Amino acid sequence: MPLNERDRIEILMMIGVGDRMRTQQEVCRLFHEMHPDREPVSQSTVSRIERKYRELGHVRDAPRQGRPKINENVQQDVILSALENPHCTVRQVSRDLNIGKSSVSNIFKKVKYHPYRVRLIHELAEDDFDRRTEFCEYMMDHNNQNNGFIANILFSDEATFFLNGHVNRQNTRYWSQENPHWMQEYHTQHPQKVNVWAGINFKFHQPPLARYVNEELYAGVICIWHQASNCAPLEYLYKSSRSRVGSGKCATTQGRHYPTL
Known part of the structure; x- marks a missing residue:
């Protein structure tokens, strides 16, 4: 089980200060005695918590970076690509704009664009x-x-x-917010x-x-x-x-x- 911020502070208090400091092995044993129902901590975990406190002055989790948000300019470029060429594919837009295919799909979904398939007629x-x-x-x-x-x-x-x-209906599409009722005489x-x-x-x-x-x-x-x-x-x-x-x-x-x- 991962340790939360309160657990890390408790381990720091067990380590002690000055002449009253415990070894990492003693801290692990004491933590297990106080929390017998939890998974024992290792000496490397105690060492990492102590080093983080000495270097940063706290034991909080670092802020998560996450995936970068797509800015408005990129979204506009994706939409313009679909307007200029409604038959473009997600792969083509991804390659032309140098962004991920999932990002292109998410942008199309956000603006309610749907890849309508061609309807073959006689x-x-x-x-x-x-x-x-x-x-x-x-x-x-x-x-x-x-x-x-x-x-x-x-x-x-x-x-x-x-x-x-x-x-081939599987390789033809028309990106639009409304159904264009796209038809093609194919034979x-x-x-x-x-x-x-x-x-x-x-x-x-x-x-x-x-x-x-x-x-x-x-x-x-x-x-x-x-x-x-x-x-x-x-x-x-x-x-x-x-x-x-x-x-x-x-x-x-x-x-x-x-x-x-």
């Missing part, structure tokens, strides 16, 4: 907005006519993997890609596909699903989703074959 054509409204009106109309219509919808999702470079719907696709609806799920997805394969997946579940008429699907399905011609039971999945 490219939208000019007529996509009208087609989206048309599709919503169609779905609402059919759902009013048939309450079970929504249960026949296949909800699908896909992950795209590129062989060339693409946006189009053209079939120059490798997709992993999966779909699920009320009745069954379509296992994931991990291969090159082109117009023919995508159309085949939709046609197979249409046979397994009663859903929206394919005629409307081809009309409203022509750009995704491709040419709009899909294999049916009238003598054509589905693409090999």
